[in-house]
Each structure stands twice: as structure tokens, then as C-alpha cells.
Amino acid sequence: MSKQFVRSAxxxxxxxxxxxxxxxxxxxxxxxxxxxxxxxxxxEKTYDSVEFFEIMDMLDKRLNDKGKYWRHVAKxxxxxxxxxxxxSENCVLWCxxxxxxxxxxxxxxxxxxxxxxxxxxxxxxxxxLTNLLKDEERLxxxxxxxxxx
Amino acid sequence: xxxxxxxxxIKKACSIEEVEPKxxxxxxxxxxxxxHQSATQFFxxxxxxxxxxxxxxxxxxxxxxxxxxxxxxPTALREAIRNTEWIRSLGRVxxxxxxxxxxRYASCIxxxxxxxxxxRGFDGGMFEYKEYTSLAVVSDPDRGYDTLWSLMDxxxxxxxxxxxxLASMGRxxxxxxxxxxxxxxxxxxxxxxxxxxxMLRALTQEIDDHAALEQLSExxxxxxxxxxxxxxxxxxxxxxxxxxSLPKLPPEPESFDMTDK
Numbered sequence: 288m289s290k291q292f293v294r295s296a297x298x299x300x301x302x303x304x305x306x307x308x309x310x311x312x313x314x315x316x317x318x319x320x321x322x323x324x325x326x327x328x329x330x331e332k333t334y335d336s337v338e339f340f341e342i343m344d345m346l347d348k349r350l351n352d353k354g355k356y357w358r359h360v361a362k363x364x365x366x367x368x369x370x371x372x373x374x375s376e377n378c379v380l381w382c383x384x385x386x387x388x389x390x391x392x393x394x395x396x397x398x399x400x401x402x403x404x405x406x407x408x409x410x411x412x413x414x415x416l417t418n419l420l421k422d423e424e425r426l427x428x429x430x431x432x433x434x435x436x
Numbered sequence: 437x438x439x440x441x442x443x444x445x446i447k448k449a450c451s452i453e454e455v456e457p458k459x460x461x462x463x464x465x466x467x468x469x470x471x472h473q474s475a476t477q478f479f480x481x482x483x484x485x486x487x488x489x490x491x492x493x494x495x496x497x498x499x500x501x502x503x504x505x506x507x508x509x510p511t512a513l514r515e516a517i518r519n520t521e522w523i524r525s526l527g528r529v530x531x532x533x534x535x536x537x538x539x540r541y542a543s544c545i546x547x548x549x550x551x552x553x554x555x556r557g558f559d560g561g562m563f564e565y566k567e568y569t570s571l572a573v574v575s576d577p578d579r580g581y582d583t584l585w586s587l588m589d590x591x592x593x594x595x596x597x598x599x600x601x602l603a604s605m606g607r608x609x610x611x612x613x614x615x616x617x618x619x620x621x622x623x624x625x626x627x628x629x630x631x632x633x634x635m636l637r638a639l640t641q642e643i644d645d646h647a648a649l650e651q652l653s654e655x656x657x658x659x660x661x662x663x664x665x666x667x668x669x670x671x672x673x674x675x676x677x678x679x680x681s682l683p684k685l686p687p688e689p690e691s692f693d694m695t696d697k
Contacts, residue, residue, distance in 0.1 A: 351467070354460060387470040391463045391507055394619070394679060404678060 290317070303345075306338040310345040314362040321362060326369045333374035342370075343381050350388055354397035357405045364392070364412040371419065371426070373433050382420050390417050442468050443481050450485055450496045456616030457496045457503075465500065466507045475512035478504060479519050487526070491534040494526050495613065498541050502620045505549075505561040513561045517553045520546050537604060541617060544597040548624070551590050555583055563627030565634060573635060577643050581652070584635050588655055591628045594621055595662055602669055615675050622670060626683040629663055632656060633690060660689035 294315065298308045309329060313321035332338040349363040367389070370378040382389065392413035396406040419426055442465065449461035469475045482501070487493045501523060505516045516523070527542025552558050557572060573580045598621040605611045636656055640649060664685050671682055 387467065387507070387509075391466050394459050394463075396459050396679065407678070410679075 291315075304338070304341050306332050306341045307345045310342055310349070310366065313366055314346075314349050314359050316356055316358050318358070321366060326366065327373070329366060330370055330373040330375075333370055333378050336377075339375065339377055343378075347385070347388065350392070354395075354406075357395070357397045357409055360392065360395065361408050361412060364389070364409065364416055368412070368416050368419070371416070372429055379420070379426065379430075382416075386417065386420060389413055389420070393417065437464065437468050437471060439477055439481070442477060446478070446481050446485060446500070449500050450482075450487065450493050452490050452493055454492050454610050454613055456612045457499055462500055462503050465504050469504060469508035469512045473509055473511060475504065475508055475515040478508075478512070479515050483519075483522060487529075491529065491532070491538060492613070494529050495534045495538050495541070495617070498523070498526060498538065498545065499617050499620065502541075502545055502617075502624075505545075506620055506623065508561060510559055510561075513549075513552060513559065516561075517549045520549050520553075523549070537601060537614070537617070540597050540600050544593050544621075547590055547593045551586060555586070558631075562623065563631050565627070565630050571638065575642075577639065580635065580639055580642075581648075584632065584639065584652060587628060587632055587635070588652075588659060591625060591632065591659055591663075594625045594628065595659075595666055597621060598625065598666060599669075602666075602673075605673075611673075612675060615673060618670065618673075618676060619680055622667070622676075622680065622682065625663060625666070629659070629685075632659070637690070657689045660685065 294311065298311065303311065306329075309325060309332070313325045313329065329342060333342060346363050346367060349359045350367075352359040367378075367382065371382055390413070393410055395409040395413065396404070397409075399405050419429075445461040445464035445468075449457040449465065451457075465478055469478055482497065485493075485497070487497055501516065504512050523542055524546050527539045527546075529538065557566075573583050598618060601614050601618050601621070605614050608614065633656075636649075636652060639652070640646070643649060664687065667682050667685060670676055676682075
């Protein structure tokens with residue numbers, strides 16, 4: 288509970304915008320995955336060009352976090368994956384432009400205090416997202432399907 | 437990220453401890469080359485790090501260079517080609533425990549750089565398959581034959597280096613540093629192998645005189661078998677398989693059946 292309180296205090300102190308707060312909550316350092324509602328909300332916001340950059344900036348920060356915060360990285364990849372499929376076209380362009388950020392996470396590694404390798408999930412997610420981004424045809428197909436649905 | 441951070445990452449990646457260079461720091465170097473679209477800084481800082489007294493540091497430095505060339509911005513490759521002689525000089529550092537590995541690894545990286553310097557079209561540090569390269573090469577069969585042959589030379593070099601690493605692992609108490617060097621070698625070898633396969637396939641379609649290609653396909657079959665065995669050996673190393681998924685080769689080499697034309 289106190290963690291959540293600290294985060295909301297930080298949100299105020301650092302002056303994050305509402306979209307950035309949403310990203311921060313979606314990629315928080317707890318074991319719940321981001322909810323579909325949040326993801327939808329974020330995808331909706333990427334159509335606004337100002338909020339788009341705010342979201343991407345925050346995700347960029349989260350993706351480059353250190354190993355201890357592997358949950359930030361893993362969840363950011365989840366969010367990014369969702370945005371690529373459901374968000375604005377700009378998300379795809381951004382990811383292509385910055386593919387190296389995602390690609391270099393394919394060898395991400397972190398062992399927690401008990402020696403469990405928590406990097407696996409990041410490696411798998413990074414690999415899948417990279418493959419999706421490289422496969423233009425599949426991505427276009429998925430995006431057009433998602434739009435109708 | 438600023439140059440100061442880069443210097444810190446490089447120093448930490450090439451630290452004196454006998455463990456693998458931390459991915460975190462290697463990644464920071466890679467990301468830096470993309471952010472700044474240049475690897476000049478990376479190399480100039482790397483060259484200023486005092487390495488010579490410790491063979492572990494030299495070995496780690498080679499791993500970092502290899503990784504940055506593979507995954508970094510394309511300029512990293514060009515910059516590395518410019519620094520080939522410096523990389524070669526790393527191989528001459530007198531040392532005992534890692535001596536042979538360092539020497540072999542340095543010359544292997546140099547071979548790779550020299551190949552890529554003389555064969556345009558294979559840009560990008562990783563051999564990522566490109567349709568047009570294999571087509572462009574094949575449209576001139578003489579050149580295609582030549583390129584493929586030297587590509588196979590390179591594959592052989594990479595495989596031999598990898599084998600040497602694996603062989604040296606048994607005698608070591610700490611193998612993780614050597615495992616870290618095997619990772620880029622495996623990805624390298626698989627990329628080259630895919631290129632060889634595609635080019636040979638294209639060549640057989642292009643050229644009618646199949647007797648001329650017999651030598652190439654014979655060598656291809658041998659390399660396939662070697663590579664298959666190499667990956668099988670790698671699959672027994674747990675710290676390696678948990679980090680990367682080893683490429684899977686078909687148990688039989690692709691046969692370029694020449695009779696069906």
C-alpha cells in the first residue's frame with residue numbers, strides 16, 4: 288500500500304501528465320499485469336500526438352531500467368506489444384525507429400536474490416515483439432483485424 | 437546517455453573479475469552507438485582503457501567489441517574495420533590461461549572484419565539474410581563463387597574458434613566468461629550458414645554447369661555436419677541454453693538436387 292502511495296506522490300512531485308501516470312501505473316513494480324482497460328486507454332491516447340510522445344518517453348525510460356526492476360521492462364514490453372497492435376500507426380513507426388532498444392533486450396538477464404532467472408520473460412517478450420515488427424505483412428494483417436473488431 | 441556514462445559502462449563491461457561482461461553494460465554501449473549514430477566515441481574510449489596487464493580484461497574487451505559490432509549501429513562495423521589492426525594487436529598480449537583463446541578470438545574477429553570490408557553488401561554486423569545481396573552476387577557467377585567460398589572460409593574460422601572455446605571449458609573452474617564468448621560466435625555462425633544456404637541455392641538455379649558447383653556443395657555438406665555437431669555440443673551447456681535459444685539445423689543438409697532441371 289505504501290509503495291502505491293509513494294508512487295502517487297512521485298507522480299505529483301515530478302509533474303507527470305495523466306498519460307504518463309497511466310503508463311507508470313500500468314508498468315508498476317508489482318506482480319499484476321496491466322489490465323486490458325488500461326491498455327485500451329493507452330492505445331486510445333496514442334492517437335493524440337502530444338500524449339503519444341509522453342507515453343513513449345515514459346516507456347523508453349521503463350525499458351532501459353535496470354535488472355532489479357525487471358518487471359518494469361517486462362510490463363513495458365507488454366504495453367508496447369499492445370500499442371503496436373491496437374494503438375496509432377505512430378507506435379509502429381516509433382518502434383521501428385527504435386528497434387534496437389527492444390532488440391537488445393533479447394539477452395536481458397537478471398537473477399533475483401534466490402537465484403531465479405527472471406530475465407526469461409523479458410527475453411521471450413522482446414524476441415516476439417521483434418519478430419512481429421520485422422514481419423510487416425503479419426503486422427498489417429493483425430492491425431486491420433483489430434480495427435474492425 | 438553522455439560520453440561519461442559510456443566510459444563508465446565500458447569500464448564496467450571490461451572489469452577485471454572473471455565473470456561474463458554484464459549484459460547491462462554491453463547493452464548500454466550498443467544503445468549508445470544507435471543513439472549517437474556513431475561508434476567513434478566507443479572505440480576511442482575503449483582504446484584508452486588500460487587492458488594489457490590483465491588477460492581477463494582483454495578477453496572481455498574482445499567480447500564487447502564483437503557484441504557491439506554485431507548489434508550496434510552499422511557505423512560500428514565500419515569503425516571496427518578501421519580499427520582492425522588494434523584488435524589484432526590485442527591478440528598479441530602475452531598471457532597464459534586465456535592466451536590461446538584471446539589470440540584465436542582476435543584473429544577470428546579480424547577475419548570477419550576483413551571479409552566485410554572487402555565484400556560490400558554484407559553490411560550490418562550480424563549476417564542478416566538479405567534477398568538482394570544473394571541475388572546481386574549470383575547474377576555474376578564468378579564473383580558469386582568467390583564470395584561463397586570466402587564466406588565458407590569465414591564460417592570455418594568461426595566454428596573452429598567456437599570449438600576451441602568449448603574444449604577449453606572443461607578444465608576451468610569458472611566457465612561463464614568463456615560461455616559469454618560462445619554466444620556471439622553461435623549467432624554469427626548461424627547467420628553465415630543461412631547466407632551460405634541461400635547463396636548456394638541461388639547459384640544452383642543460375643548455373644547449368646553443375647560439375648563446377650560440386651566442390652561447393654561438398655563443402656557445404658561438411659560444414660552442415662560440423663555445425664550440427666557444434667550446436668549439439670552447445671546444447672549441453674545449461675547457462676548457454678537458458679540465455680539464447682540455439683538455432684536448430686535440419687538433421688540433413690538441404691540437397692540441391694541438380695537432376696530436376
